[in-house]
Amino acid sequence: MGYGKIIDFFFELGMLKKTPRSGFQFLGSxxxxxxxxxxxxxxxxxxxxxxxxxxxPFKVVCMCLVHDLPEARTGDQNYVNKRYVTVDESGAMTDxxxxxxxxxxxxxxxxxxxxxxxxxxRLVHDADQLDLIVELKEQNxxxxxxxxxxxxxxxQRLVTSTAKEIAxxxxxTDSTDWWFKGHDEWWEKNHEK
Numbered sequence: 001m002g003y004g005k006i007i008d009f010f011f012e013l014g015m016l017k018k019t020p021r022s023g024f025q026f027l028g029s030x031x032x033x034x035x036x037x038x039x040x041x042x043x044x045x046x047x048x049x050x051x052x053x054x055x056x057p058f059k060v061v062c063m064c065l066v067h068d069l070p071e072a073r074t075g076d077q078n079y080v081n082k083r084y085v086t087v088d089e090s091g092a093m094t095d096x097x098x099x100x101x102x103x104x105x106x107x108x109x110x111x112x113x114x115x116x117x118x119x120x121x122r123l124v125h126d127a128d129q130l131d132l133i134v135e136l137k138e139q140n141x142x143x144x145x146x147x148x149x150x151x152x153x154x155x156q157r158l159v160t161s162t163a164k165e166i167a168x169x170x171x172x173t174d175s176t177d178w179w180f181k182g183h184d185e186w187w188e189k190n191h192e193k
Contacts, residue, residue: 005099012096015072023078029144030135034071037131041067044134045127051162055120059109063124066109069093126163129154133167138175 016035024030045064049057068076073092077085093110097103113121132154140147151171158164174181 006101009096009100012072016068019071019076021078022076022081026078026080027136027139027144027146027150029142029147030139032135034068034076038065038068040134041124041127041131044130045124048123048127048130048160048162048166049120052119052123052160055123060120060123060127063109063113063120064127066106067113067124067128069106069110070096072096122159123163126158126160129157130163130167130170133170134175137170137173141175 013035016038017033019034021032021034021037024032042061042064045060046057049055049060070089070092073096074087074089077087093107097106100106112118113124116122116125133151136147136151136154140151155164155167158167179186
């Protein structure tokens with residue numbers, strides 16, 4: 001069996017590492033690739049799935065990983081771009097998936113995500129928004145006052161009560177607490193040298 005199309009897929013996935021998330025142009029600070037975004041969305045999705053005993057965590061993580069996959073071909077279109085540019089994400093996904101032995105599964109996951117009717121899909125949408133909220137909170141903590149305006153709209157897009165509660169706690173947490181708060185011994189040891 002030849003693996004040429006799968007290997008091509010692996011290389012194509014690399015495009016997501018090189019594709020910038022375009023919304024940062026409007027925010028004026030921060031930057032990340034679609035791949036970096038997808039990684040944190042997958043981890044947030046995994047956490048949300050583990051907090052909800054009625055969903056399949058594997059399916060949630062897979063859907064998180066696929067949710068922006070067409071952007072390897074289309075690029076990332078922010079909310080302003082979408083007002084003026086028509087992008088054929090469905091066609092991009094079909095062309096990408098048709099050459100893969102597991103392509104139907106990728107298309108099915110993306111369709112389920114887009115339809116947003118299942119519990120898993122709603123969690124993935126929330127994971128996507130929570131990633132944005134976390135990133136915006138980091139930018140706000142660094143002094144970008146516009147980030148708080150964006151947070152307001154991202155909060156409105158959350159669906160599940162768990163995601164809403166987590167988002168509220170994100171907003172009341174300093175983005176440096178995970179490494180700075182309560183770890184004085186880390187800093188004191190470095191000063192001794």
